[in-house]
Structures are given as C-alpha cells and as structure tokens.
Amino acid sequence: MRTLFLAIGIGAVSLPIWAADAAGAAPAINPDEIIQKFAAKEAEFRDARNNYTYRQSVKLEETDPPGGKWELVEDIIFSPEGKRMEKVVYAPVVSLQRILLTPQDQQDLRDVQPFVLTTSEIGEYDIHYLGREKLDEIGTYSFSVKPKKLLPNKRYFEGEIWVDDRDLQIVKTYGKGVGVRKGDDAYPKFETYREQIDGKYWFPTYTHADDTLHFKSGENVHVKMTVKYQDYKRYEGKSTIKYGNVVDDKDPGKKPDAPPQLPK
Numbered sequence: 001m002r003t004l005f006l007a008i009g010i011g012a013v014s015l016p017i018w019a020a021d022a023a024g025a026a027p028a029i030n031p032d033e034i035i036q037k038f039a040a041k042e043a044e045f046r047d048a049r050n051n052y053t054y055r056q057s058v059k060l061e062e063t064d065p066p067g068g069k070w071e072l073v074e075d076i077i078f079s080p081e082g083k084r085m086e087k088v089v090y091a092p093v094v095s096l097q098r099i100l101l102t103p104q105d106q107q108d109l110r111d112v113q114p115f116v117l118t119t120s121e122i123g124e125y126d127i128h129y130l131g132r133e134k135l136d137e138i139g140t141y142s143f144s145v146k147p148k149k150l151l152p153n154k155r156y157f158e159g160e161i162w163v164d165d166r167d168l169q170i171v172k173t174y175g176k177g178v179g180v181r182k183g184d185d186a187y188p189k190f191e192t193y194r195e196q197i198d199g200k201y202w203f204p205t206y207t208h209a210d211d212t213l214h215f216k217s218g219e220n221v222h223v224k225m226t227v228k229y230q231d232y233k234r235y236e237g238k239s240t241i242k243y244g245n246v247v248d249d250k251d252p253g254k255k256p257d258a259p260p261q262l263p264k
Contacts, residue, residue, distance in 0.1 A: 031129035034141055035122060038168040043118035045169060045201045053077050054232045058109065060225045068095030078235050098221045102185065107155045108177035113192055113227060114204035115157045115173045124148060135172060139165040147178065155179045169202045186213035188223055197232045205229050
C-alpha cells in the first residue's frame with residue numbers, strides 16, 4: 001500500500017512515465033498524454049468508489065468570537081434494494097454565528113473537496129503542467145486546474161492537483177470551490193489527501209481548511225474545517241432475506257417445520 005503519509009511502495013514495480021532510459025537520459029514530458037491517461041484512471045476510480053461504503057465526518061468552526069460550529073457524521077451505505085444513500089449518524093444543532101451554510105457548501109462537500117477529474121470533464125478546465133514533485137517520497141506530476149467557464153448552478157474546482165507518476169491518479173488537491181457568485185458568499189481554500197485503500201485506487205481520506213473568508217460586506221471570518229473519510233468497504237451486493245417457513249432445498253417435497261406455538 002502506498003500513502004502520502006507513510007510512502008510505502010510495496011508492489012509498486014511499474015516505472016513512472018518519465019523514468020530515465022537505459023542511457024540515463026530523461027525523456028521529454030508529454031503533458032497532454034499524462035492528462036488523458038490520468039483522466040481515464042479517474043473515471044475508473046469514480047465508478048469504483050460508487051461501490052464502496054464509508055463514513056464521512058465533517059467539522060466546521062468559526063475561530064473568531066463569537067464563534068460557533070457545524071458537525072455532521074454520515075454513513076454512505078446501500079439500502080436493502082441496493083440504492084446508495086446517506087445515513088445521518090450524528091448531527092447536533094448548528095451553532096454557527098457569523099456564516100450560513102448554503103446548498104453550494106453542501107455541493108462542495110460532496111463533489112469539489114473530494115475532487116475527481118475524469119475524461120468527460122477535462123474539456124471544462126484549463127489544465128497546465130507545472131512540473132514533477134515529490135510528496136512524501138511519492139513521485140508526482142503537478143498541474144494547475146481552472147474552469148474555462150462558470151455555468152449557473154454548477155460548482156467547479158480551482159487550484160492545483162498532484163498526480164501519482166505510477167498509478168496516474170490524483171493523490172492531493174489544493175484549491176477552492178468556485179461557481180457563479182450569488183450574493184455575499186465566500187468559500188475556503190482546502191487541501192485533500194488520498195490514500196491507496198484497495199491496492200488499486202487512491203481514495204480521499206482527509207480534507208483540511210484553515211482560511212479567512214472575505215465577504216463583500218467587508219466582514220472577514222476565519223474558519224477551520226476538517227473532513228474525514230473512513231472505513232471504506234466494498235459493497236458486495238444485497239443479501240436476500242426470506243420470511244415465513246423454511247423449506248429444505250435438498251428435499252422440496254418435505255413439509256416445513258411447524259411454527260413454534262406461543263404459550264397459553
């Protein structure tokens with residue numbers, strides 16, 4: 001397993017796309033090729049993550065007095081019918097004093113902070129190669145990412161991403177959610193880290209923000225936010241629950257056992 005925190009390279013025998021040739025000369029980087037390849041891998045990852053259950057814990061605090069906070073713990077699970085759903089585990093009363101939570105905040109939490117950039121979405125962004133960089137001994141390609149156009153009722157990511165040079169998947173993002181501005185709103189910059197959970201895909205496990213929000217009104221509010229994604233488990237399909245008397249499959253003609261009698 002390879003992580004940004006421990007940087008353990010077990011089983012990582014493939015060479016990065018920029019590895020030196022036999023003569024020791026590093027070949028030229030082809031950013032467009034890297035973008036196409038990691039976007040395809042990200043599409044695979046998005047489909048895979050949709051088949052996992054996990055717990056998502058959010059804590060947002062106003063650090064300047066009078067300050068309050070918002071906390072939410074949800075389990076992302078599947079119903080007995082196999083439908084993906086969110087189950088609230090912990091949701092105390094919101095005590096925020098200086099900011100309000102909006103639908104855009106909720107959308108950023110779901111889609112922007114655990115940012116995924118797939119083949120179908122790269123055309124919406126200007127993506128520029130910045131160079132190679134080591135993150136905790138993991139080789140990465142760094143790219144700047146900015147939406148080409150902001151469409152109403154849609155949220156985008158703007159910032160920098162780091163792509164693992166072996167697995168060609170995003171392992172870290174730093175930036176903020178952006179969209180068509182409505183009223184006096186502001187959104188914090190955040191960092192999201194991923195870890196290799198199943199030996200194949202890199203899953204978001206931790207998001208952190210520590211930023212000052214600047215509003216049009218002139219008010220500045222310092223906030224801290226932490227999001228944890230834990231206990232990833234692959235969903236193996238729904239189980240079948242049978243009600244009524246049980247029939248012996250080996251002897252279909254056998255009569256079912258009589259139900260137990262309640263005491264009189």
